[in-house]
Amino acid sequence: MSFQDVLNGVQQAAGTVSGVMSAAGRLLDALGLGAPSYQDQVRPASFRGIPFAVLASEGSFGRRNAIHEYPNRDTVWVEDMGRAARKISLIGFLVGDDVIQQRDQLIAAAETEDMGELVHPTLGTMFVSLITLRVTEKWDSGRVFEIALSFVESGLKEFPSDTTDxxxxxxxxxxxxxxxxxxxxxxxxxxxxxxxxxxxxxxxxxxxxxxxxxxxxxxxxxxxxxxxxxxxxxxxxxxxxxxxxxxxxxxxxxxxxxxxxxxxxxxxxxxxxxxxxxxxxxxxxxxxxxxxxxxxxxxxxxxxxxxxxxxxxxxxxxxxxxxxxxxxxxxxxxxxxxxxxxxxxxxxxxxxxxxxxxxxxxxxxxxxxxxxxxxxxxxxxxxxxxxxxxxxxxxxxxxxxxxxxxxxxxxxxxxxxxxADLTARGGKLSRMTTVSTPVPVPALLLAQRLYRDPARADELVQQADPIHPAFMPVSFKALAQ
Incomplete structure (x- = not known):
């Protein structure tokens, strides 16, 4: 359908509200501004960068509730303790002549420590911990390996802290x-x-x-x-x-x-x-x-x-x-x-x-x-x-x-x-150490050598107070870290 055909359809359907809405939708589609299709929204699945195909997906969502029951009371009190952990299960497959290498890469990703990045086909990017990975190989399936993965959405390791200002x-x-x-x-x-x-x-x-x-x-x-x-x-x-x-x-x-x-x-x-x-x-x-x-x-x-x-x-x-x-x-x-x-x-x-x-x-x-x-x-x-x-x-x-x-x-x-204030703040800081070099060297070189960060050259200049930053003293005090 040409763009002119769409315009003609809009003019013909302008007599009714539903016709106008339908024509407006066709006009947006013709301009490339319409709502994306389902297939356009589905993303290729992967875990730690290892791609795989997905046949089915299942998720568990909700709140963490503690149910309190009391004697002689017909109803209960449900205590909301925050959002429940999101649990994701995927069933899919690996396919190709290199399917064995794909499987080995996925197993290595599954056995890697700490959480990893999961790209879910419809939920998008999530940081998860892998609970189980099951791989099924069948002689009649040839170069296709079936996989089943179970994830739990993960966060950073944080503990309650009691700090004083x-x-x-x-x-x-x-x-x-x-x-x-x-x-x-x-x-x-x-x-x-x-x-x-x-x-x-x-x-x-x-x-x-x-x-x-x-x-x-x-x-x-x-x-x-x-x-x-x-x-x-x-x-x-x-x-x-x-x-x-x-x-x-x-x-x-x-x-x-x-x-x-x-x-x-x-x-x-x-x-x-x-x-x-x-x-x-x-x-x-x-x-x-x-x-x-x-x-x-x-x-x-x-x-x-x-x-x-x-x-x-x-x-x-x-x-x-x-x-x-x-x-x-x-x-x-x-x-x-x-x-x-x-x-x-x-x-x-x-x-x-x-x-x-x-x-x-x-x-x-x-x-x-x-x-x-x-x-x-x-x-x-x-x-x-x-x-x-x-x-x-x-x-x-x-x-x-x-x-x-x-x-x-x-x-x-x-x-x-x-x-208490200076002790608390000072306890988090690095100690001073003596920096010694055979000959005067530039502050940039010393910053790279000491801290692997040339941007800290100004800090060394402030500590050493050299005649020129290109000729640092052969011995001076600087932060150890």
């Missing part, structure tokens, strides 16, 4: 520690500020010293270096060589895009530093507004924690944040002249309490950053764990000596959370 535990302990340190600071300072403006001024002086350290840390040139270094691509990796005047590294292919990325990184850093500066001003104002009212003291404590959070946000990476806050956590106020008067004692108490609040807030910020820090190796995780716990131990001991029970207990819980 250790990073979330750290963040939760961080919040508790901030609340505890603020509460203890309130109890320490509330009575002292009643002594007069001199006590408040001493708090302001202590804060001013700490503000100067924060500004030095945030405005350090290293922050700009790290911001540019974080730019993806070759420029971010080797910009230090370009800045040093080395011409061994080619300029970026897209200079305009690189320039935009650099300007964006600088702008973001400038904005982050401005945010820190604004928060520092707010903290200084809150210190000057201290009174015996708990609201003013809590406002000051909150402003200190805001400064710590903004310092973390201004840092390019969690490691940069840890480095910056470590400097703030080592703050020591100037020693006051000996004064045994009530005013002198109150000034000393206010200064010590303020310095402790500033240090502890910074240490808690270090713990917060450690939850986002991703160590590269087992040794790196252990080193970071020791670094953070050393800072915590100093403040835990100090809180215990001052009788600050809430701060002491909160910092102990925070320490346990940090140790």
């Amino acid at each position: 250790t990073a979330s535990d750290v963040l939760g302990a961080v919040g508790d520690a901030n609340l505890a340190t603020a509460a203890d600071f309130l109890h320490q300072v509330a009575d002292a500020v009643k002594q007069g403006i001199a006590i408040v001024q001493q708090v302001v002086n202590t804060v001013t010293k700490w503000v100067g350290i924060v500004k030095n840390v945030i405005n350090a040139a290293r922050n700009l270096y790290n911001a540019v270094r974080s730019i993806p691509g070759t420029f971010g990796r080797f910009h230090g060589l370009l800045d040093s005047g080395s011409s061994s590294v080619a300029a970026p292919r897209n200079a305009t895009a690189t320039a935009v990325a650099v300007r964006l990184a600088i702008a973001q850093g400038t904005q982050a530093r401005a945010t820190v500066a604004n928060n520092l001003s707010s903290m200084s104002l809150a210190a000057g507004a201290l009174s015996s009212s708990s609201s003013t003291i809590n406002a000051f404590s909150s402003s200190v924690q805001t400064v710590v959070s903004s310092v973390l946000s201004a840092c390019t990476s969690p490691l940069d944040g840890i480095n910056a806050l470590t400097q703030l956590a080592q703050f020591t106020p100037p020693v006051l002249a000996q004064d045994s008067s009530p005013i002198g004692q109150a000034m000393t108490a206010a200064q010590n309490a303020t310095a402790a609040l500033l240090r502890r807030s910074a240490v808690i910020g270090v713990c917060q950053a450690s939850a986002s820090y991703q160590p590269a190796s087992y040794e790196g995780a252990a080193a970071m764990r020791a670094r953070v716990t050393t800072l915590l131990d100093v403040e835990i001991q100090s809180a215990a000596d001052q009788g600050l029970d809430a701060t002491y207990l909160a910092l102990r819980r925070l320490r346990a959370a940090v140790v």
